[in-house]
Amino acid sequence: MADVVARDIRIPARSGQLSLHKFARRKSTIAFLMALPLIAIIACLVIYPAFYSIHLASLNKSMTKFVGFGNFEFLFRRNTFWMVVEQSLLFAITAVIFKAVVGFIVAHFVHNLPSQGQRKWRGMLLIPWVIPPAMSTLAWLWLFDPSYSAFNWVFTHLGIPQVAWLGNPYWARFCVILVNIWVGSPFFMIMYLAALKSVPEQLHEAAAIDGANWFQKIWYINLPMMRNIIQITALFSLIVTFANFDIVKILTNGGPVDQTHVFATWAFTLAIWGNDIPLGASVSLFMAPILAIAAFFILRNVRRRGNEA
Amino acid sequence: MTMTTAAAAAGQIGRARYGSISRGRRRALFWSYFFLILFVIFFLTPPVYMFITSLKSSAEISAATNPWWVYHPTLSNYIDLLTQNQFLIFFRNSAIVSICVVSITMVVSIFAAFALARMRFWGSATLATGVFLTYLIPESLLFIPLFKTFAYIHDKTGIELINHWWVLIILYPTLTVPFATWLMIGYFSSIPKELDEAALIDGAGYIQMLTRIFIPVAIPGIIAAMIFSFTVSWANFLYPLAFTTSADQLVLPVGIVTTLIRGDVYAWGQIMTGALLGAAPPLIIYAFLMDYYISGLTAGATKG
Amino acid sequence: MAQVALRNIVKMFDRTPAVQGIDLDISDREFIVLVGPSGCGKSTTLRMIAGLEEATSGEIYIGDQLVNDVPPKDRDIAMVFQNYALYPHMTVFENMSFGLRLKKFPKPEIRERVQAAARILDITNLLDRRPKQLSGGQRQRVAMGRAIVRNPKVFLFDEPLSNLDAKLRVQMRTEIKKIHQTVTTTTVYVTHDQVEAMTLADRVVIMNGGRIDQIGSPHEVYHKPRTQFVAGFIGSPTMNFLPCRLVENGAGLTVRLSDWLALPVPPSREARYRPRVGQEMIFGLRPEHIREGRGDMPPGSAAFDARLDVVEPMGMETMVYFIVDGVEVCGRVDPAAAGNVGESMRLVADLNQMHLIDPRTEVVI
Numbered sequence: 015m016a017d018v019v020a021r022d023i024r025i026p027a028r029s030g031q032l033s034l035h036k037f038a039r040r041k042s043t044i045a046f047l048m049a050l051p052l053i054a055i056i057a058c059l060v061i062y063p064a065f066y067s068i069h070l071a072s073l074n075k076s077m078t079k080f081v082g083f084g085n086f087e088f089l090f091r092r093n094t095f096w097m098v099v100e101q102s103l104l105f106a107i108t109a110v111i112f113k114a115v116v117g118f119i120v121a122h123f124v125h126n127l128p129s130q131g132q133r134k135w136r137g138m139l140l141i142p143w144v145i146p147p148a149m150s151t152l153a154w155l156w157l158f159d160p161s162y163s164a165f166n167w168v169f170t171h172l173g174i175p176q177v178a179w180l181g182n183p184y185w186a187r188f189c190v191i192l193v194n195i196w197v198g199s200p201f202f203m204i205m206y207l208a209a210l211k212s213v214p215e216q217l218h219e220a221a222a223i224d225g226a227n228w229f230q231k232i233w234y235i236n237l238p239m240m241r242n243i244i245q246i247t248a249l250f251s252l253i254v255t256f257a258n259f260d261i262v263k264i265l266t267n268g269g270p271v272d273q274t275h276v277f278a279t280w281a282f283t284l285a286i287w288g289n290d291i292p293l294g295a296s297v298s299l300f301m302a303p304i305l306a307i308a309a310f311f312i313l314r315n316v317r318r319r320g321n322e323a
Numbered sequence: 324m325t326m327t328t329a330a331a332a333a334g335q336i337g338r339a340r341y342g343s344i345s346r347g348r349r350r351a352l353f354w355s356y357f358f359l360i361l362f363v364i365f366f367l368t369p370p371v372y373m374f375i376t377s378l379k380s381s382a383e384i385s386a387a388t389n390p391w392w393v394y395h396p397t398l399s400n401y402i403d404l405l406t407q408n409q410f411l412i413f414f415r416n417s418a419i420v421s422i423c424v425v426s427i428t429m430v431v432s433i434f435a436a437f438a439l440a441r442m443r444f445w446g447s448a449t450l451a452t453g454v455f456l457t458y459l460i461p462e463s464l465l466f467i468p469l470f471k472t473f474a475y476i477h478d479k480t481g482i483e484l485i486n487h488w489w490v491l492i493i494l495y496p497t498l499t500v501p502f503a504t505w506l507m508i509g510y511f512s513s514i515p516k517e518l519d520e521a522a523l524i525d526g527a528g529y530i531q532m533l534t535r536i537f538i539p540v541a542i543p544g545i546i547a548a549m550i551f552s553f554t555v556s557w558a559n560f561l562y563p564l565a566f567t568t569s570a571d572q573l574v575l576p577v578g579i580v581t582t583l584i585r586g587d588v589y590a591w592g593q594i595m596t597g598a599l600l601g602a603a604p605p606l607i608i609y610a611f612l613m614d615y616y617i618s619g620l621t622a623g624a625t626k627g
Numbered sequence: 628m629a630q631v632a633l634r635n636i637v638k639m640f641d642r643t644p645a646v647q648g649i650d651l652d653i654s655d656r657e658f659i660v661l662v663g664p665s666g667c668g669k670s671t672t673l674r675m676i677a678g679l680e681e682a683t684s685g686e687i688y689i690g691d692q693l694v695n696d697v698p699p700k701d702r703d704i705a706m707v708f709q710n711y712a713l714y715p716h717m718t719v720f721e722n723m724s725f726g727l728r729l730k731k732f733p734k735p736e737i738r739e740r741v742q743a744a745a746r747i748l749d750i751t752n753l754l755d756r757r758p759k760q761l762s763g764g765q766r767q768r769v770a771m772g773r774a775i776v777r778n779p780k781v782f783l784f785d786e787p788l789s790n791l792d793a794k795l796r797v798q799m800r801t802e803i804k805k806i807h808q809t810v811t812t813t814t815v816y817v818t819h820d821q822v823e824a825m826t827l828a829d830r831v832v833i834m835n836g837g838r839i840d841q842i843g844s845p846h847e848v849y850h851k852p853r854t855q856f857v858a859g860f861i862g863s864p865t866m867n868f869l870p871c872r873l874v875e876n877g878a879g880l881t882v883r884l885s886d887w888l889a890l891p892v893p894p895s896r897e898a899r900y901r902p903r904v905g906q907e908m909i910f911g912l913r914p915e916h917i918r919e920g921r922g923d924m925p926p927g928s929a930a931f932d933a934r935l936d937v938v939e940p941m942g943m944e945t946m947v948y949f950i951v952d953g954v955e956v957c958g959r960v961d962p963a964a965a966g967n968v969g970e971s972m973r974l975v976a977d978l979n980q981m982h983l984i985d986p987r988t989e990v991v992i
């Protein structure tokens with residue numbers, strides 16, 4: 015009886031089924047097909063344009079002639095270009111440092127609170143990150159308005175001289191960085207808070223028993239434990255800040271007299287408004303090395319985190 | 324005798340120190356609240372000021388009164404905008420673009436993430452890293468070549484890709500798909516391997532495994548990825564600014580910036596109202612789904 | 628119901644071998660337990676039977692069918708995992724019926740089968756809960772229910788009890804035994820817990836380094852271990868091993884363990900050991916066969932005095948440790964008779980239970 019049953023099963027099994035090997039091969043074919051839309055999107059809309067922009071950067075303005083490094087030579091001779099380089103670096107580095115510091119401090123304060131209350135505060139403090147930056151920058155623009163600045167109204171009442179927020183190049187830079195910090199520090203706060211929560215409470219207790227004070231606990235326990243997250247977050251933010259477009263575009267549009275342009279806005283001005291696509295592409299390509307370095311370190315850190323886990 | 328006094332002394336010291344600990348904690352708490360209030364004021368000033376201005380008439384805005392207070396609140400800005408055809412078109416364009424982008428993103432990223440996290444094929448590990456790296460490429464590096472490519476496609480085929488709102492549906496996935504895929508890979512990898520083996524033994528094929536096990540189990544991750552895709556496509560400013568120009572093809576952020584700012588004349592009441600309405604959908608989603616939002620944010624940057 | 632056969636199964640992960648040539652015949656309705664230390668290839672063997680891993684070479688038969696090329700779902704097996712692998716978003720009922728639903732069984736039959744399995748496992752009142760709302764033991768039952776419902780040819784268990792606390796583990800062990808008596812499906816059970824192996828198995832398979840060291844009934848592997856590894860692995864506390872020399876002395880054979888300790892080989896073993904006279908050997912004796920010296924001395928045992936190094940009272944009995952030429956030796960004695968540390972105590976070794984091991988081949992003679 016058992017034999018009959020077994021034989022009955024065996025026949026379809028032998029002829030109809032895929033071998034495990036074929037099964038595995040079919041599995042990877044299905045997997046490849048499932049990933050195909052992703053591959054197509056990345057290839058057509060990210061990889062191809064990235065290389066195409068290298069090609070574009072080597073053409074003349076009407077895109078009829080190959081000029082090699084001509085566009086770059088042209089840029090190197092222009093003062094505006096060097097100003098943009100300087101400003102982009104200044105903006106990105108200053109803003110990231112301040113975002114990290116503000117985020118770190120705020121995260122610690124929130125972490126200090128009793129845990130029932132934390133959610134509410136965290137919710138309020140993340141709002142700048144949730145509002146579309148273009149929209150919130152409009153609010154800042156209005157706060158910095160030359161004739162109706164609400165800040166200047168307060169200053170006047172406090173007896174402080176008024177400030178030409180966006181009219182003066184130095185103040186304009188300050189404003190751009192300030193808005194950047196405002197938009198970005200909540201992200202740091204959330205990341206640090208998550209990292210702080212993963213520091214075991216026993217470590218603090220052990221340190222307290224060893225006689226560490228509040229500052230020493232942060233310095234010797236929190237900072238080392240959070241180092242990886244701090245690095246990843248800062249590098250992420252460096253990329254986003256360095257490539258930022260919205261804030262400068264809306265707040266100053268590069269002015270006064272190109273004093274606040276960064277790579278993204280200047281490239282936009284040259285390519286879309288000035289109709290010189292190759293020159294715009296050349297400018298935007300200067301972002302690539304910094305982004306590549308940051309990406310390299312992020313990847314390394316993320317990998318290391320993966321290994322630790 | 325000596326033992327008891329020693330014990331009593333120890334008890335006293337213990338009690339004294341105990342008191343100081345709780346006092347110290349209370350002081351720390353006080354300063355925490357103090358500084359947090361300062362930071363909340365800093366963080367909430369712009370949105371609150373947006374709201375204050377949106378309730379003012381143009382006359383009150385240009386009067387030299389306290390800008391931080393509304394003396395004659397009015398909803399006229401809201402009524403003006405919401406009955407204005409143009410603004411509703413922006414809103415519609417934004418809504419359609421975002422919904423389409425979210426749908427495309429989720430379909431593409433869920434399938435791809437499942438393939439990359441669980442099935443493996445030749446080059447899949449490299450592809451996973453590649454996905455992460457493309458997520459780091461900002462749109463400000465890509466818009467020029469894409470712009471040129473679209474112009475070129477128009478020259479060759481006659482399909483007009485520039486100055487149409489729907490072209491954003493093609494563009495935004497460059498921003499959302501890599502991140503969403505990365506996020507979903509993380510969520511799918513955290514599902515224990517035994518679960519798929521159990522499903523395999525139970526007789527599920529790969530598609531059934533995905534639809535009946537992985538998707539239901541990873542719902543929180545899917546929600547986080549959807550929120551992220553929505554926020555990104557709702558908020559993007561650079562692509563629509565570069566690719567669309569006619570007033571009826573604009574999406575909300577660009578529409579507000581370009582049409583409400585006419586030359587040097589700023590209709591601030593309307594601009595702030597528009598900005599507030601433009602910020603509303605992400606804020607509302609955030610208010611209801613904060614935990615998903617935050618888990619997506621922290622996981623996206625750190626999950627390997 | 629079906630027998631399972633493995634023929635010279637080899638499994639390589641890249642270049643490293645995990646299983647190196649296994650032959651195993653499991654008859655219908657048999658309960659087979661694979662035991663061995665961590666990393667010896669138990670799970671890999673089980674997963675090859677399930678079809679979750681592909682054998683590098685060799686043949687696997689379930690029933691009479693060669694299943695090497697059959698995907699898991701068509702092998703008609705059911706598996707219970709260490710972490711249960713219950714689908715977290717399904718109720719218990721849905722979890723148990725998932726396989727049947729995929730196979731498009733009619734609804735009434737599904738319900739009937741799930742109910743029947745639930746009755747066997749005593750989980751009828753849990754059918755609407757989700758895995759999160761269950762205790763560890765209940766999850767374990769559901770995982771087994773999922774297997775029983777499908778009425779497979781073979782049950783495969785991979786350390787199903789190791790996530791449970793000690794008390795529940797004992798209880799579930801009994802439960803599994805009872806279920807097997809009801810359902811009588813061929814079962815392959817992996818564990819690293821030798822007590823589980825001894826209590827559950829019809830036959831125990833002891834694996835070591837990707838190979839099978841011995842297959843036998845619990846009684847056999849305990850009393851007639853084939854290798855030193857098996858002798859040491861089965862039994863707790865583990866068997867004492869001492870280097871020794873087998874010598875001939877007038878009356879018969881003697882095992883010389885040290886200057887002060889030599890034990891006579893019982894006459895029943897003399898024929899077996901005689902060819903090894905004069906050789907260096909390893910002497911093995913379980914702690915339970917070193918007892919306190921009583922009045923009577925059964926034949927084949929030998930008394931000696933030893934200075935106690937450590938004494939561990941366990942309640943029902945006491946472990947005493949003494950040192951023979953630098954090697955610690957353990958005996959299990961009556962608590963009332965146990966001496967104190969540093970004192971000398973009279974002990975009796977039951978040499979009918981002794982083993983001699985060839986140090987080169989590590990095979991028990």
Ligand SMILES: Nc1ncnc2c1ncn2[C@@H]1O[C@H](COP(=O)(O)OP(=O)(O)OP(=O)(O)O)[C@@H](O)[C@H]1O
Nearest residue numbers: 640644645663664665666667668669670671672819
């Ligand atoms: N997927 C894999 N890739 C590479 N090596 C593996 C893989 N799975 C198992 N191994 C290796 O094969 C060997 C046997 O593993 P297996 O899981 O069968 O051990 P085990 O006997 O079940 O151990 P445990 O009691 O710890 O579960 C181990 O050395 C292990 O490192």
Ligand SMILES: [Mg+2]
Nearest residue numbers: 669670671785
């Ligand atoms: Mg195992």
